[in-house]
Amino acid sequence: MNTRQLILERRSVRAYTDQPVPNEMIEEILEAAIYAPTHKLREPWRFVLVNEESQERYVDQLMTLLAKRGQLDQKTDEQRQMMRQKFADVPVYLTVLYEVKGTEDQQMEDLLATAAMIQNVQLLATELGLGCCWKSGKHWFTEEYAEMIGASENERVAGIIQFGWPALIPPLKKRTAARDKLTHF
Numbered sequence: 001m002n003t004r005q006l007i008l009e010r011r012s013v014r015a016y017t018d019q020p021v022p023n024e025m026i027e028e029i030l031e032a033a034i035y036a037p038t039h040k041l042r043e044p045w046r047f048v049l050v051n052e053e054s055q056e057r058y059v060d061q062l063m064t065l066l067a068k069r070g071q072l073d074q075k076t077d078e079q080r081q082m083m084r085q086k087f088a089d090v091p092v093y094l095t096v097l098y099e100v101k102g103t104e105d106q107q108m109e110d111l112l113a114t115a116a117m118i119q120n121v122q123l124l125a126t127e128l129g130l131g132c133c134w135k136s137g138k139h140w141f142t143e144e145y146a147e148m149i150g151a152s153e154n155e156r157v158a159g160i161i162q163f164g165w166p167a168l169i170p171p172l173k174k175r176t177a178a179r180d181k182l183t184h185f
């Protein structure tokens, strides 16, 4: 697949089969993804991988975190169970952290570099036939989650990438044509 095809074929895949994803595969993806541009070679990223061996422990801790944050208060036992199952149905979670240091501009550059690296991860996963989805917001960006995952004081969560072999590949979501957002100076 050439780059253009790869970009157009990538989807946010959220449903996976039970087939395990080898750690080596994720590691191979990361070893290439880190060749994203990074100003002054600061390489601000770090990764925490959750796969088969640790997935149950991770989901347990995630549910405890949600409970502590009150995010389960309005939910019935059945709804909580469904939520837990939804987390448990994801074979691999990769938390991407980035180091927060330097000036505001540097911090922005480092987050941007990390985002570029994450897109590399997604394209490389697509090339291997793996499904993935970039997750963010809510519980993932909290201090409690950062602590749970073992982030140091100067690290922040850039995003969670979940992976698995696709059970369902969503159709292309059309974008607004770039020419509609392009002006010539």
Ligand SMILES: Cc1cc2nc3c(=O)[nH]c(=O)nc-3n(C[C@H](O)[C@H](O)[C@H](O)COP(=O)(O)O)c2cc1C
Pocket (backbone or CB within 6 Å): 010, 011, 012, 013, 014, 133, 134, 135, 136, 137, 159, 170, 173
């Ligand atoms: C920074 C960022 C955060 C995202 N967070 C979530 C998320 O929390 N949950 C989710 O289902 N998708 C999330 N997505 C994926 C988008 O929903 C998805 O890219 C969009 O719907 C377009 O679909 P596509 O990726 O298949 O083209 C996120 C994407 C980005 C770039």
